[in-house]
Amino acid sequence: SQEISAQFQDLDIIGRGSFGLIRKVLHKPTGRIFVRKEISYKSMSRKEEKQLSSEFEILQNLNHTNIVEVYGFEKIPNNKMLNIYMEYCDGGDISELIKRYRENKQYIPETLIWQIFTQTLLALYRCHYGTNIEPVTSMFKSTPEIKPPSISDFQVVIHRDIKPENIFLLSDKYTVKLGDFGLAKALSPHTHFTQTYVGTPYYMPPEVILEQAYNTLCDVWSLGCVMYELCALTPPFTAKTHAQLQEKIKIGTYPDLPSHYSNRLRMCISACLITEPTERADVNQLLQETSFKIYRREWE
Ligand code: ADP
Ligand code: MG
Numbered sequence: 001s002q003e004i005s006a007q008f009q010d011l012d013i014i015g016r017g018s019f020g021l022i023r024k025v026l027h028k029p030t031g032r033i034f035v036r037k038e039i040s041y042k043s044m045s046r047k048e049e050k051q052l053s054s055e056f057e058i059l060q061n062l063n064h065t066n067i068v069e070v071y072g073f074e075k076i077p078n079n080k081m082l083n084i085y086m087e088y089c090d091g092g093d094i095s096e097l098i099k100r101y102r103e104n105k106q107y108i109p110e111t112l113i114w115q116i117f118t119q120t121l122l123a124l125y126r127c128h129y130g131t132n133i134e135p136v137t138s139m140f141k142s143t144p145e146i147k148p149p150s151i152s153d154f155q156v157v158i159h160r161d162i163k164p165e166n167i168f169l170l171s172d173k174y175t176v177k178l179g180d181f182g183l184a185k186a187l188s189p190h191t192h193f194t195q196t197y198v199g200t201p202y203y204m205p206p207e208v209i210l211e212q213a214y215n216t217l218c219d220v221w222s223l224g225c226v227m228y229e230l231c232a233l234t235p236p237f238t239a240k241t242h243a244q245l246q247e248k249i250k251i252g253t254y255p256d257l258p259s260h261y262s263n264r265l266r267m268c269i270s271a272c273l274i275t276e277p278t279e280r281a282d283v284n285q286l287l288q289e290t291s292f293k294i295y296r297r298e299w300e
Pocket of ligand 2: 017165166
């Protein structure tokens with residue numbers, strides 16, 4: 001209702017997305033800062049309108065330390081606006097981090113890359129397997145018991161737009177928050193694949209280019225592209241034209257990472273960037289076999 005927006009004072013616009021504006025807002029009763037995603041549904045079909053309210057519904061069900069938290073949703077028929085209220089991530093998004101390092105001609109420290117890798121994997125574990133493993137805060141104390149995934153009991157969520165612009169940071173301790181579920185798809189407990197896809201070309205997996213049915217592993221491919229970009233400061237697949245880019249992705253070869261990064265990191269990224277989805281690592285394997293161990297060693 002319109003009562004929600006009355007509680008907020010508009011502050012700066014911090015992002016301009018595909019559908020509308022992202023604005024910082026002040027919650028007057030508490031003095032806390034939030035973010036409001038403002039989407040106009042003036043020129044939208046019913047179906048698009050539904051997809052947008054689904055962003056809120058999906059987020060509301062995905063309670064996780066590493067997924068951006070939502071607080072409210074309102075529809076204002078007067079000016080045909082949909083507003084989503086979310087937590088404000090004051091560290092910006094990962095694309096800004098990459099840009100900062102590129103401009104300073106420096107590489108991102110490997111410990112920070114692991115930190116982002118692991119926390120994004122934890123967020124994706126929540127999406128793909130519908131269950132939380134240990135909260136992030138206790139990772140420092142012990143090796144978490146990773147429950148065997150039991151996909152069939154849960155609603156599976158595929159994010160479908162994993163890219164640097166959609167992974168946010170808190171400035172405090174580099175807490176990572178996966179955001180922008182605007183293209184996310186919640187699958188029924190019985191269908192774990194889907195066909196339509198509208199993600200960003202650089203991060204688009206080969207099975208999508210080949211117009212095959214795809215599943216949660218498409219997020220793993222895109223995550224591999226993001227992790228590569230954090231290391232190399234450029235995406236693994238680049239080209240002048242869309243058609244050339246698609247060819248490169250289908251072939252799946254990419255330049256070596258800068259040599260100072262560890263073989264472990266190289267292996268994890270290459271396990272994500274396997275063109276054949278059935279051979280690609282899944283989030284569970286990535287968490288179990290590699291990142292936790294390294295993450296702990298680096299930070300203990
Ligand atoms: P779109 O669907 O339009 O891409 P996003 O949710 O990705 O919308 O938001 C666009 C940009 O706004 C993001 O890339 C990010 O820089 C910024 N942004 C979005 N949500 C937040 C947030 N909760 N906290 C901080 N910045 C945000
Ligand atoms: Mg976005």
